Every structure is written in C-alpha cells, then in structure tokens.
Amino acid sequence: MNCKSSPIKYLLVVIITALSLAASAQEGDFFLHHYSPDEANFDNVNFSLAQDVYGVMYIANRSGVIRFDGKNWDFLRTTSTIFSLSVDREKNILYTAGHDGFGKIERDNRYTLSYTALSDSSARGSDIFSSVFKENTLYGISKDTLYILDLTTKKTRTIHPKYGGSLTGLFIVNDKILVNNTVSGLLELDGNTLNDPALLALRGVYPSLLSPSPDSSRWLVDDEFGKLSLLHGDRLERITISEEEQDYLTENEIISGIWVSDTVAAIATLKGGVVFLNPISGKIDQIINYESGLPDNEVYAMALDRERSIWIAHKNGFTLVSPSLFFRNFSSYQGLRGDLLSVIHHRDTLYVGTSLGLYYLETVREYDEETYFERKRVPVTNDQLSGKTAAPDDPARQLQPDQTGKADELQKISKKEDSRRGLLGFLKGRKREKAIVKNDGIPPADATSNLKAQSAEAKKPAKSTIMVKLEKKTKKKLRSIRYVYRKIDMVDSKVFHLVVNSNKLFSSGLDGLFEISNKTAKAITKTPIRSLYISKHHTSIFANTYNDLIKVYDLRGLHEEKYMFGDFKSNVQHIFEDDQHRVWFCSTDRLFWVEIEQGEIVETEEHAIDNPYFYKTYGTATDKGIIYINESGIYELETSNNKVKQIDKGQSFESYLVGANNIVWAYKDQHWSMLGSSQHTDKFNLLNLLHKVNYIASDQEGVYWIITGDNKLFRFSSQGGDAFASFKYDLLLRNIKTDAENFKSSGSMRVNQDKSSVIFEFIQPDYSGIMDIEYQYCLKGLKKCTWSDWSEKYSTINFPYLPEGNYTLQVRSRNAFGTVSDVNAIPFKVVPPYWKQPWFYALEFCGFILLLFISVRVKNLGYRYRLGSRLLALLTLIIIMEFIQTIGENKFQTQSSPIFDFAIQVSMAIIILPVEGLLRKYIFKEKNVQLMDFMRIRSKSEKNEK
Numbered sequence: 001m002n003c004k005s006s007p008i009k010y011l012l013v014v015i016i017t018a019l020s021l022a023a024s025a026q027e028g029d030f031f032l033h034h035y036s037p038d039e040a041n042f043d044n045v046n047f048s049l050a051q052d053v054y055g056v057m058y059i060a061n062r063s064g065v066i067r068f069d070g071k072n073w074d075f076l077r078t079t080s081t082i083f084s085l086s087v088d089r090e091k092n093i094l095y096t097a098g099h100d101g102f103g104k105i106e107r108d109n110r111y112t113l114s115y116t117a118l119s120d121s122s123a124r125g126s127d128i129f130s131s132v133f134k135e136n137t138l139y140g141i142s143k144d145t146l147y148i149l150d151l152t153t154k155k156t157r158t159i160h161p162k163y164g165g166s167l168t169g170l171f172i173v174n175d176k177i178l179v180n181n182t183v184s185g186l187l188e189l190d191g192n193t194l195n196d197p198a199l200l201a202l203r204g205v206y207p208s209l210l211s212p213s214p215d216s217s218r219w220l221v222d223d224e225f226g227k228l229s230l231l232h233g234d235r236l237e238r239i240t241i242s243e244e245e246q247d248y249l250t251e252n253e254i255i256s257g258i259w260v261s262d263t264v265a266a267i268a269t270l271k272g273g274v275v276f277l278n279p280i281s282g283k284i285d286q287i288i289n290y291e292s293g294l295p296d297n298e299v300y301a302m303a304l305d306r307e308r309s310i311w312i313a314h315k316n317g318f319t320l321v322s323p324s325l326f327f328r329n330f331s332s333y334q335g336l337r338g339d340l341l342s343v344i345h346h347r348d349t350l351y352v353g354t355s356l357g358l359y360y361l362e363t364v365r366e367y368d369e370e371t372y373f374e375r376k377r378v379p380v381t382n383d384q385l386s387g388k389t390a391a392p393d394d395p396a397r398q399l400q401p402d403q404t405g406k407a408d409e410l411q412k413i414s415k416k417e418d419s420r421r422g423l424l425g426f427l428k429g430r431k432r433e434k435a436i437v438k439n440d441g442i443p444p445a446d447a448t449s450n451l452k453a454q455s456a457e458a459k460k461p462a463k464s465t466i467m468v469k470l471e472k473k474t475k476k477k478l479r480s481i482r483y484v485y486r487k488i489d490m491v492d493s494k495v496f497h498l499v500v501n502s503n504k505l506f507s508s509g510l511d512g513l514f515e516i517s518n519k520t521a522k523a524i525t526k527t528p529i530r531s532l533y534i535s536k537h538h539t540s541i542f543a544n545t546y547n548d549l550i551k552v553y554d555l556r557g558l559h560e561e562k563y564m565f566g567d568f569k570s571n572v573q574h575i576f577e578d579d580q581h582r583v584w585f586c587s588t589d590r591l592f593w594v595e596i597e598q599g600e601i602v603e604t605e606e607h608a609i610d611n612p613y614f615y616k617t618y619g620t621a622t623d624k625g626i627i628y629i630n631e632s633g634i635y636e637l638e639t640s641n642n643k644v645k646q647i648d649k650g651q652s653f654e655s656y657l658v659g660a661n662n663i664v665w666a667y668k669d670q671h672w673s674m675l676g677s678s679q680h681t682d683k684f685n686l687l688n689l690l691h692k693v694n695y696i697a698s699d700q701e702g703v704y705w706i707i708t709g710d711n712k713l714f715r716f717s718s719q720g721g722d723a724f725a726s727f728k729y730d731l732l733l734r735n736i737k738t739d740a741e742n743f744k745s746s747g748s749m750r751v752n753q754d755k756s757s758v759i760f761e762f763i764q765p766d767y768s769g770i771m772d773i774e775y776q777y778c779l780k781g782l783k784k785c786t787w788s789d790w791s792e793k794y795s796t797i798n799f800p801y802l803p804e805g806n807y808t809l810q811v812r813s814r815n816a817f818g819t820v821s822d823v824n825a826i827p828f829k830v831v832p833p834y835w836k837q838p839w840f841y842a843l844e845f846c847g848f849i850l851l852l853f854i855s856v857r858v859k860n861l862g863y864r865y866r867l868g869s870r871l872l873a874l875l876t877l878i879i880i881m882e883f884i885q886t887i888g889e890n891k892f893q894t895q896s897s898p899i900f901d902f903a904i905q906v907s908m909a910i911i912i913l914p915v916e917g918l919l920r921k922y923i924f925k926e927k928n929v930q931l932m933d934f935m936r937i938r939s940k941s942e943k944n945e946k
Contacts (some may be wrong), residue, residue, distance in 0.1 A: 028328025028715050030286055032293045033769055036317030037073045042066065046313040049303035050085035053092045055729035055765040060085050065096065065105055067113065069734065070765040076105065076113045084140065086133040097131035097140040100124050102149050112742060118149060119156060130170040139177055141167040146179055161187065161194055171210040173219060180207060201236035209257035220259050220279050226250035230279065241282040248272060258304045264323045266310045268299040274312055276323055288321055295319065320767055331713040333361065335485035340707045344498040344660050345699040346505045352713065353495025358507055359485040360519055373470040490521045499661055501534040508532040513543055524559045525551065533575035533662055535583060538596055542583060544572035564601055576662055578621035586617045586628055591637065607637055618656065618664045620676040627676045629656050629666060660697030670818045688816040689770045690714065731813045731821040734761040749828040753804050760797045764813045764821060771815040781807035790814055804832040851876040
C-alpha cells in the first residue's frame, strides 16, 4: 500500500530538478537562446517544427506557417490550421498536414512563399496531427485514420485499425511505417492493412516516443507507464533510472523525445519542461524547466536541428538548447556578486574573484522528513481475525489481507494515462486503459465481468492466518541539491590574481595577499597588491604594491617577508621568470631583472622601453629572449646584445591580457594565443565565439575558464569543439526585390533603369547567435570590382541607382572562426527605359522625317503659311538637334566627374553646330524647298572639296 501524501508528490518537481542540477553542476548550464516573434498577425500556439536542407526553420502555427532563418521572420497564412510538417530532403520541399489534409509550401512565380493544397475534398476536416515523408509518399494520422498520399499519382487512400481504438503516434522504424493504437499498441503498415510489427519486441508497446540514435543502430522507446527502454535489433532493454527520477518523468508525462547524441537524449514532458538524460546509463544530466531558464514548463513541440541543438516550442515562443555545445555557463548560480575579475579551478572547487571579494561554488543539500508505511507479515489468531478479542491497540486492527489487488494497479495506470498528452491532446485518443470503453462509456461485457470478479476476489477474507501489518516510519528524503556561490571571509574587494603553486592557492587584490586553504583565507599581508608572481625555484612570492614597493614573502611556512628590495620603488605591472631563473619586472618605463642566490640579490640589469602613454606592459620568456607587449606593439628583447626590435605594431592585435598563473594572452587576426608561443593551437579558435574576453584560466588539457565583458563565466572544453567549428550552414540568397517586384534567385534577371533601386538580401543561418556572421560583397560591371569591408549590415545590399549595363554581384560571409562561405555569383542586367531603347530611337527618327516633310509641304503652300511653316521648321530643327545630342551623350556618358561630362557636352555641341547650320540654311531659304534638296547637301560638299 502506497501511503505517500500529495504534498510530497508535489515536491518531486523540486527534488528532481535539484538532482539534475547536482548532476550537471561540474558541467555548468546548457546554452539557452530564446526567440519570440514580434509579430501581431500570429501567436505562439505552435504544433510542429522542421528544418529544410538549407537550415531554415519552419514552424506549424495555428494561423499558418512561420519561416525563420535566424534573423528574419516570415509568415504565410494558410487556409486552415497546420499541425505537422515534414521535408523531402532530396528536393527540399516542405509538406504540411492539418485540418484540411496535406499541402506543401513553395515559392510562386513572384518568388514569395505560397501554400498549395494536395488533398482532395474528402480530406477536408480530417485533422491530420502527425505526418512523415517517405519515398515520394506522405503518411499522416488523424484520431482514427491513417492517410496515405502518393505524390506521383496524387491519389489518397485511408486505412483504419482492425480492432478500433484511436491513433496517437506515427513513426518510421527500420524503413517501416508504424502507428500507435490505443487498443493494439504499435501496428505496422503492411500493404493496405495495419498488422502487428515484424519486430516481436515492439508488439504490445504503447509509446509516445520512438527516436533513433545518431547512427540509427538503436531506438529510444517509452511505454504507457513512462518507462524508457532501448530497442537494439529485436531486443527491448529497460533503461535503469533511479526511483525519484522515474517518478519525475511519470508525474510530468512524456509527450515526445529525441536522441540527440551518443550520451544525451531530450525527453519532452507536458508539465515539467525537457529532461536531458544519458540513454545508456539512465542518469539525468539536466532538467530545463522554468527554474532553469525555460519560460514555461508546458512543451508544445520539440525538434532537432543539424547542429544537434534542440528547439522547444512553448507559450512564449521558442527556446534553443544546445547540449552538444562545448561550453557551459557558470555565472547563473546564485550568490555571485560584483564584476568578475579572475577565476581558477583548484582541488575540484571553482573559485571566482570579483570586485566584491572571493567566492567558491558549493553544493547545498536540503532534506525533508518523510512519513511512510512499511508492510510486515505477522501471524494472527482466528479470534483476532474475527475481531472478538482485539483490543484498541491490537495489531489485528491494523491488518489487511496479504494480497495485491489488480484493481489498484488498473487505477494507477488510469490515473497516469488519462490526462491530456500535449498541445494536440484534443486530437488524440485516450491511452490504453480507455480503449476498452465504448463510445457510450459502457465497458464491454467481458471487461465488466473481469472487473467484477477482481472486485469480489479482493473482498474475500484471506484464508491464511498470515496478515500484513502497516508500520509507520520516518526517513530523511533529499528535498533539493543546489549549487550556490559562497563568499570567503576577509576578502571583500577586488581580487585580481588567483595563482596555484605547489598545490596551494593564493589570491591577491585590494585587500592584500592571502593563502586560501579549506575555503578560508589566511592573510599574508593586508597591503593592496597590484601584481603577483610565485617562484617555485626561489620558494618566494613576489608582489608589487599600490605604493610601488616590491615585496617578497617566503612560500613556505608562515610566509615571512624577505627584505630583498628595501625601499626601492617601481610601478611594476607584471612579474615573470626566465629559464635562467632570473626574475623579471615589467614597469611603465623599463624592464629589469634580478638574479637571486640564497635569498639575496646578486646581480641586476635594466632595459629602458619607449612607453610615453604608460600602457600596461606584460612580458614572458622564450628561447630567443624576452618578449613584452603593450598597446604600442609586441617587442622582442635579445638578452645577448640587449637589442629591442618590434615584432608587431599595436594595430595588428586587438587586445591582450594576463590570465591565471601569470600567462599573457594576445588576440590577433581573430585568434587568441599565448604570448611568445610559436605554435598555434586550433582549440584557441573556440574563444572567438565569446565577445570581449577579459580573463582566461586553464584547468587541465582542453579545459578553459573564460570571463567575458558582459560579466559571464564560461567553461570551455575543446572536446567536440572541432566538429562545431567545422560545421556551418550555407550562405543563402534570401530575396531580390525592387520597388515593383521580387525576382527568382536563379536564371536571368533584368532590372529597368528607371526602377533600378534593387535590394539583395542574404543570410547564413546562425541560431546560437555566437558565430558573429559578417558579409562582404563586390559588384562587377560598375567599375573595378573591389571587395567591401566585412560587416554584419551587408546581409542586405541596396543599390539605389545603377546605369544600364551588365553586372555580376559576388557575396561571401565569414564566421567567428574566420571560415569564409561563398554563394554563386548573381548576374543581372540593368536595361534602359523605353525612351532609351533602339526601337524608340528609330521611331523618333521616323517622326522627325515626318515633321520635316510636313514643314516642307506647308512652306510650299504660299506666303500666308510662312509663319506656321517657320515655327514648324524651327521645332523640327530643335528636336533633331536634341535627338542627336541625346544619342551622343548616352553613348559617351561616364560616372567619373561632372566636369568631364560637361566637356563631353561641349564637344557634342561643337560637332553638331555645322550640321545645324546646313539644316537651317535649307529649311529657311525663301525659294521652294523640296525634300530632295536635303539629299543634295552631300554632293555639293563633294564638289566644293574638289
């Protein structure tokens, strides 16, 4: 008998969430990115998500289909609600299923998204809530029907389960179509019927999820009790999950799941967010719910993209969870205050120095006392059993027959399976135990008789005198495990340095220098420290104070001060040691070193540096000599001849810093590297994903702790980073448009010059928001093709005006790793307006001849038409001259300079002037003029030449 009280059941949410945080605390929080479309024409009631071959996301919305490319939201209103999406990946066609059957989304002749219905009238109102695409065929299920649409023949056929019941799921397993039926469990499509699956292990299984592993060798399956199993071949093996974690899955109801990677699976629940667990070990990694950053616990839909990230649809929009991303967030835990300045991981504890002190990450376990009843088998006499001699405290009054009622088990199943399963629950049938109920709510005769028999059997007294006693007990139960930052006493201001030496941790800052042991601080000096270095060879701690004194303390024992430098003062910003164990000091105007023997300075030497702006100067030792860096550049000091040469100018790198254990880092050409290191490691490229890195600490090989300019702390692991760095979505041409029309992305494109304001839109999807995609373009045909600067704004390229001619636009993108992507060159032609076309010039010429003919005819009519003839002749002359000049200017026009264009106009006028004189002479002479007079101009000119 289970006597758990309802409040304790309610605490399961808190308990398991805390357990998940405990399991993942050393790994940090998953990367989350929230999206909420800012559109008034659609809401956030979304049923399905799918990604096309180019990486563009599509969402089935209550009002239509949403298209999202990481930056732009497009909405296509459909004739009815769309419940499911599927993609033909060979042809990149998006298919839909919904209230009115099947349809597809494609571009129309104006290159805008359009919806085309594929189902005939018989499918209207079918409410297909789940669909898949396979071999040019669409499969979809409604509450009681399997629809099959052959895209070649355009014919639809329907199949119903043999024994009734509702359909609740549609899957493809080993290239077979399977449906989940509330009466029979999984059924396999075989021709025109639904039969038991060929895999014996799947018979009698009622799953909400059936998801393949990344290599499709195994399948993750659940059952009607919320238990998870692995299907491998024809074997179904139960996944071992702890009782508390299993209760969380059962209580919150599994609605779907996705096998993300070899060791991560995402389980979507109706009211508990998304559970990420290891499908092999059964251990929960994290629970993404309201308490851990998910805007709402009810999951509408879930999908996996090509980056192996999970998309979660909820009432507030969408959340992208990246469990496969190689960095985790450690700044979201409670208790951390101030600006983050330094970090180090020491003895399995994370220490963080801030502007308000030093903190460490601690596990906090909280327990509740739980009351429960334990069954004990005890013997009783017949009199005790009949109750004749039972005293009030007699154990017989607490006894029950030792049998398990099957009705209790049925009631348990009914409670867990009766509720609505997800946003589409109103379209799905009830689960297994409800399938035996007819439409009128009356159970069949055989089911009724079985229940009666079970009830009667439960009422019979036990034949045996062995009874069960319920003994009340209490136990401590873990209520929550959470991770919080605790502050270390005595350290209350800025902590600049965290250094580990000889397995000891030291911190320094404005409160002084401390040794940190057992999460407590032991003061070495309370003098504010500017720079710090610990030498294992000299067993000494070197520190420069804010009053420019150089202090030396013994690394051993009580850390007594060694008075090596006396009252010598220098503004030292960095201290390091070379391979000869000389200790170097970098100040604002010089570098100097000291050689120490037996605790005494035996030799010293200094080198002046040119640093007029007092830039912070850091250094390191290499095989060739000493390298130091400040904002003016990187310099190398050859100790053999004391010569200084500049390696890089200050403009060649963007930033530099001192990280944990005094390591100097420089950022150049989109790469972080250690100062003085000749080898470049690709794993450092992963740091490019974070904006404005302020601090770097190395934990172990391949693990780095990063503090960013937005006060975030991340843990980087290079494991898996190479695959992420090499993955990229293609650069896509999103749209080409003018004020009048949109153009297709392929084929010839002609743009009218009078409407030559043309806009090209490009996009390279980046849903994580960390790849910093930049764009660059070059236009051939206008002038010499010169690539523009890299900029995010060039995802949209606008040409307000282009002269007539042939052009070719080239565009490329670059991500944070420096990986460049190209898109096919786009040729297009700007055609002149009709009044600059050759046919229009020919028409104008014919009009001029006609005007000239009319002018001559009117002149021959006599003196009284003289005025009209002269005006008409003058008009004809002006139009001819303008026509000749227009043709010449269009032929020789340039875009170089207005002065040059003016010179061309003057030259044209000088060339036209003799022609104008000849025309005026013959048009305005007093004798009768014939058209043939104009033909004699040439012959007369030839005679004059002779």
